[in-house]
Amino acid sequence: MTEVVVPIGPHHPALKEPVNFKVVADGETIVRLELDVSYNHRGIEKAAEQRDFVRVVPLLERVCGICSHSHTTVFVKGIEEAMKVQIPPRAQYIRTIVAELERIHSHLLWFGVAAHEIGFNTLFMWTWRDREAVQDMLEEMTGNRVNYGINEVGGVRRDLTPEQIQAALKRLPHLEDRIAKYRDMVNKEATMMIRFRGVGKLSKDDILKLGAVGPTARASGVDYDIRKDDPYIAYADVPWQVITDTHGDVYGRTLVRIGELQQSLQIVRYCLENLPAGPIKITTPRAAPRGEILSRYEAPRGELVHFIRTNNTDKVERLDIRTPTLANWTSVAVSLVHQNLADIPVIVAAIDPCLSCTSRITIVNERGKKTGEMTWDELSAHGREFYRKRGRA
Amino acid sequence: MSELLKVEQVAKAMEGLGTVDAMKPNRIRVATTPAKVKEAVQRALKDLKCDHVVQIAAVDNGKSFELIYNLTGPHHTVVSILLELPRDKPEVPTASDLLPPAGLYERQIHDLLGIVFVGHPNLKRIILNEDWPENEFPMRKDWKPNPNTFYGGVHTEEAK
């Protein structure tokens, strides 16, 4: 059978970032995936060696605009570990609140994008509208809707006033309602069930072998969550649980994310109601003693790792970042084989790719003749057509 | 919850491969050599029940290159396998047959630091743009951009 190479992208409006796919397809079934994502590489790790601890934090914040708090928190907690200092409990709780709000906004964003991929634009509009409540909370607390700038080595930069806490608590019940509705929708809505169930299925062994992390892994029953395995900031104090599922497909990943949304709201409520009094930062030494720290964090997309070497100066000697999306790409390549072209947008969207964190990926195959081209939009549209023709979606 | 690994357990599993020390209660380091690293990874996967590769970190410490394979498992302890490579010939056998995600991680390290992973099926460019010159490895400590080299981007002839 002739193999057709279908290059897709690098310019697609629905997805936020530039990606180039080359899919080798045998008719409609995918044989191999070629993925080129070197579009976002900026050279941040090298710049981090030249900026001191105060100046490097805004740079790391902008590794990714969606999980910006994750990158700064994992870095400053690593430096604090190297300096052997403990930040005050109030600062830990504030970091936790912002971290969980970031998780909520990220999962709602993902949900909207995944809905958009299957043509369910109403849900896209609804989730992004609900997301605005979270953005408002973040803006009141930190001063910005995205890229919050609340972390520094030694604590947080802004405090929460009682009025802000009350205003935030007032917004939570509405969000809890909406998320309960989305949970129902996922289980009853016909389009979502057809596009999500059975698609991109990976077993627990596959997930472990391929190194996937985050909700992608937890949807296959892998019970790893850094917030429980290696607790940091306030997660050891707050009552919450890890959400896992056994379906292993896109539907399972959706359920895990919705479950995490509910847990995050619970954590935010607990932290706001039980915020300890005290200072929000401590004075830290200017230089960090020589050492090696492996700092891990559960970002919305999975396990984020910063490997830090310090050398008695006020700059890091080496910062090596491994983002969750980089860990998940191998599983995408494998889970796409033998699936339909029409399922590519959904499967890729299901790992919640944050390509600016990853900054490029190329899983190339050796041979390929170009006989067609598609933009991402056309591929999404192809997906919807494919399922409509089958007479079910 | 599973128990954390103890230093003695790791030392027994890694018998003959290098020195073992505990950096933290949940992080144990094994210092080994490039020739023995695959054996060390194999033993970590089998005897120490590690099933998840956290990261493969690569460092240029000015004198040599260091690779640190960080693995973890249900015991929630990170086993860090450390090895050092000489600067003039940084070669090490690939771990991508034992650890599939290493396929991508090793390509990235090769692009940025120039470490050669012998036996890797596809060690092509992955993170730098297609016009980036060969043999320039930006994450090396002694690398500085050369003002006369074109590293990629837009040429003046194209720009009007």
Next chain:
Amino acid sequence: MTLSQRLANWARMKSPWITLFNSGACNACDIEVIAALTPRFDVERFGILAKGSPRHADILIVTGPVTRKQAPRLRRIWEQMPEPKYVIAMGACGAFGGVFRGLYHVVDGVENVIPVDVFVAGCPPRPDEVINAVVACLGLLKEDLARGGKEWRAKKTKVIERVEAKEGAQPAPAKPSEAST
């Protein structure tokens, strides 16, 4: 102006179509532009649609500091757009590279690749500011249509020499640019 020309101008003014190009950004700016399409800010009521193909768009919104990989592609996308076209460079990155200025894989700022009409300040700019920028473009469009094109703008921004290495590179000559928002 003939009737059909007046009609075309009216259609352009009342319904500018935008296309978004991410040139290696952290995605915060992209999220804010897409948030402008969602019910809270809702630019569709102004007739603004986000179109995928640059061939259908009036306004190109560029986010990111322009990585070396994206620079030639950005140039190509811009060339594919039919006149009259306007370029909005989002945020600090679009203006001069932002926090990424000087990094080895970045061409600092959109102006080094294509001419820019409007800069929007912020990191990231709020969706309201994005709408403001699009409206500013409409103001420019109105003036240009009345004068039959963009050529009358003597102070049009020029694309400068290629930027390949940070050491030894000449700094860009200061040039006046159009409305900065």
